[in-house]
Amino acid sequence: xxxxxxxxxxxxxxxxAADFGRVxxxxxxxxxxxxxxxxxxxxDGNFVDNISFGPAMVETVHATNDVFLDVHLMxxxxxHYLPRFVAAGAxxxxxxxxPEATHDVGATLAAIRAAGVKAGLALNPATAFESxxxxxxxxxxxxxxxxxxxxxxxxxxxxxxxxxxxxxAIRAEKGLSYHIEVDGGVxxxxxxxxxxxGANVLVAGSSTFKAxxxxxxxxxxxxx
Ligand code: DX5
Ligand code: ZN
Numbered sequence: 001x002x003x004x005x006x007x008x009x010x011x012x013x014x015x016x017a018a019d020f021g022r023v024x025x026x027x028x029x030x031x032x033x034x035x036x037x038x039x040x041x042x043x044d045g046n047f048v049d050n051i052s053f054g055p056a057m058v059e060t061v062h063a064t065n066d067v068f069l070d071v072h073l074m075x076x077x078x079x080h081y082l083p084r085f086v087a088a089g090a091x092x093x094x095x096x097x098x099p100e101a102t103h104d105v106g107a108t109l110a111a112i113r114a115a116g117v118k119a120g121l122a123l124n125p126a127t128a129f130e131s132x133x134x135x136x137x138x139x140x141x142x143x144x145x146x147x148x149x150x151x152x153x154x155x156x157x158x159x160x161x162x163x164x165x166x167x168x169a170i171r172a173e174k175g176l177s178y179h180i181e182v183d184g185g186v187x188x189x190x191x192x193x194x195x196x197x198g199a200n201v202l203v204a205g206s207s208t209f210k211a212x213x214x215x216x217x218x219x220x221x222x223x224x
Contacts, residue, residue, distance in 0.1 A: 001068065001091070004036075006171070006179045006200050011218050012039040012070050014183075014205030015061065016052060016152045023057065024064040026209065033214035034222070037068040037092075039183070039203045041149075042085070044075035047101055048150035055081075055088040062089030070094070070201075072122065072183065074149050079103040079111060086115045094120030094143050094181075097131050109138045120181070124149060129163045133170070139178050141201065142167050146194075147184025152205040156185025161197035168198030188220035195223060 004010060013035040018026035027038060038061055043052040058071060071090040075081060078095040080103075085093055093112045097105055105121070112119040122143035123132050132142060144163045147154040160182070167180050182199040187207035194202055204221055211217035 001066065004068065004179070006177055008036075008200060009195070009222060010036045010179070010201045011208075011221050012037040012181075012201055012203045013208040013214075013218070014039040014041060014152065014203050015057075016041045017205035017209035019209075020053075023060055027061050027064050027067070029214060030208065031065060031067055033208070034218040035067075035208070037070045037201070038065075039070045039072060039205075040090075042071060042073050042075055043150065046076045047096065047098075048074045050150045055084040058085060058088035058090060068092070070120075070181075070203075072120075072143065072203075076100070076102045079108045082108065082111060082115070086112075086117055090117055092118040092120050092141060094122050094141060096122045096124070097135070098124055098127055105135060106138065109135060113138075113140075120179075122149075122183075123163070125157050125160055129166050132167075136167075136170060136176060136178065137174070141179040141181055143181040143183055144199070145184055146182050146186065146190075149184070154185055156187075156190040156193075158190070158193060161193060164194065164197040164199050186221065188217065191221040192223060 013030040045051040118140035120141035181201035183203040186204045
């Protein structure tokens, strides 16, 4: 598998917006349309007010294609469930920094890397950037949420670009190499704002899977 770096511009269609009755076909459609990674949103009904899918779905997507699987855990006790997502084929596992996720953030990030998987850390719109600073040298990706997590199809919060800019500045200052991902309300109109701020991984659910022409939508998000 390709060794993706933060200098790569990566579009990650979010399966949450796909037709769950045709997961294999939808995955192929995303990849054939130019999607680089698949973004898989895991929601437990506790950390967020919605329930999506679990490790079995990750395994299904993994079985259909060897595309890079970007697994976003919006769950309590990600440390407890971690081994199941590793076994299911995750390539990146992102956990939340908020106390409501109820885990030892540093220990979970270390456990993800020890399992041979890339480690991501996410922060919600209401969470101050300072909360992730102690962990920046332990991560492969920082995920700046651009909506309150839980549902697809919400409006992009442009204010979050200040966090993206800080993350990029600190990365340069400290000689780090984490990806910067944005998630929520990313479409052909908001993607340029994200790219200009320094984000290189653009998650897009509704704007890709629900587009009339998915390939054109992915290209437009990429800025082509
Ligand atoms: C939101 C999820 C997102 C969601 C994005 O809680 O983390 O990944 O799928 O959906 P859109 O792109 O429709 O805003
Ligand atoms: Zn997500």
